Amino acid sequence: MDRVRMTDGAAVCPQRLAMEHVTSRWGTLVLIALLDRSYRFGELRRAIGRVSEKMLTQTLQTLERDGLVHRDAKPVIPPRVDYSLTDLGREAAEQVRGLALWTEQRLAAIQKARARYDAAKA
DSSP states (O other): OOOEEOTTSOEEOHHHHHHHHHHSHHHHHHHHHHHHOOEEHHHHHHHHOSOOHHHHHHHHHHHHHTTSEEEEEEOOSSOEEEEEEOHHHHHHHHHHHHHHHHHHHHHHHHHHHHHHHHHHHO
């Protein structure tokens, strides 16, 4: 696999980096939220909940750079910026939503497995 050299000298494969962006804590929530409709920044922040402005800004910029999110800045006063998914972003968001739904459906089994594991380790 091709490697991308990071500033600290470590090499990271591009697929892993893209995967990290899509599956990050806030990346996942942004992608799923934008599946429903486009959002302005404040609306998206409220829809996701408990995310700082800084973290949401960084997440949106990262997803925009990866071609998953489209930022539409309208030249009006006050400024209006809308965020939506690109076709690539919609494809990724569908996959992420599928995993989120699976997790929701299988949470009881996961919790039982954790309890068995913890009991065995005690």
